[in-house]
Amino acid sequence: MSFWKNVENELEYQNISRKELANQVGFAVSGISLGLTNNSVPSADVAVRIAEVLNVTVEYLVTGKTNEKTELTPQLNQLFSNILHLDEYDLETVCLLVQRIKKKQSDEKSV
Known part of the structure; x- marks a missing residue:
């Protein structure tokens, strides 16, 4: 599953609109549609801000998997x-x- 598809799933799960996410992160709502269409991944800083707003890890958004043991040095x-x-x-x-x-x-x- 792609980064943006994982974002979409998390938005649905948390009952957050694309517009709300875009406003909190500071990018255009169309960026989500464009990301889904192009199957792309945003820049690292945007990915981190999205993960923070959704209260998930960037790893989860990229892979769709969680790993409780993963800790950054x-x-x-x-x-x-x-x-x-x-x-x-x-x-x-x-x-x-x-x-x-x-x-x-x-x-x-x-x-």
Whole structure:
């Protein structure tokens, strides 16, 4: 199931409208429809804000599964905290950096 489908299910379960979620998170209602249509995932900061409003984990929204044992290390908590304060340009830079590191690791495994 996709991120946005999980959001839709949670909205229905909690009896929250798309408009309410969009207002609380600070994005356009059309973003939900667009996300569903494109089967996309929002930026990390938006995903975190959505999860906070819905009182669920980002992992749940991404995978549809809960894992009570999953705990972030202090280092990851600090990283996510810092990410929340980045502007859009810097957030995109961080995302690109992480993607390149992941690709490099993937390339190294296939050698």
